[in-house]
Amino acid sequence: MMNFQAATDPSTTNGATPKERAEYISIAPDTLKFSPDSNHVAYFAIKEHTGVMVVDEVEGPEVNGVSHGAEVFSPDSQHVAYLAEIGGKHRAVMDGTLGPECDYFGVTSTDQLTFDAGGMLEYLAMNNGTLYRIRQKGKNN
Numbered sequence: 001m002m003n004f005q006a007a008t009d010p011s012t013t014n015g016a017t018p019k020e021r022a023e024y025i026s027i028a029p030d031t032l033k034f035s036p037d038s039n040h041v042a043y044f045a046i047k048e049h050t051g052v053m054v055v056d057e058v059e060g061p062e063v064n065g066v067s068h069g070a071e072v073f074s075p076d077s078q079h080v081a082y083l084a085e086i087g088g089k090h091r092a093v094m095d096g097t098l099g100p101e102c103d104y105f106g107v108t109s110t111d112q113l114t115f116d117a118g119g120m121l122e123y124l125a126m127n128n129g130t131l132y133r134i135r136q137k138g139k140n141n
Helices: none
Strands: 041-046 051-055 080-086 089-094 121-127 130-136
Touching: 041 080, 051 080, 089 121, 089 130
Parallel strands: none
Antiparallel strands: 041 051, 080 089, 121 130
16 A cells, blocks of 8 residues: 655645645546646545545545546636546536536536636536536635
8 A cells, every 4th residue: 555645835735734644545547637827736546445636735525436537627727627426426526516416427428527718617417317507616706
């Protein structure tokens, strides 16, 4: 088991206070993403029974898994979003805020999360056989 330790210097985390010592089993392959302005980094860290998306060394909500390749920063680098599974349901997570539960996302394997010009997250989701267009706000909009 490999353990990764989060940075403890607050100057490296944009003022956020990470846990003193975050232990992960591993970092999920292909989840390391840099923001368009290269000032932010995100990755999915695997814990013993769950995982977390870590953005600038701050953990998001614990989830059962994420859809690899679906992690995305907004074009202005102010928001980050990803698709997660929590308790058998799927949810989009934007800036650490959980979106509504759904059965699955999109209608094809190429559907993705996108941001509109105002920084709102947009995606397609299926729930109980009905297709929905979701517009989700983050913490900063």
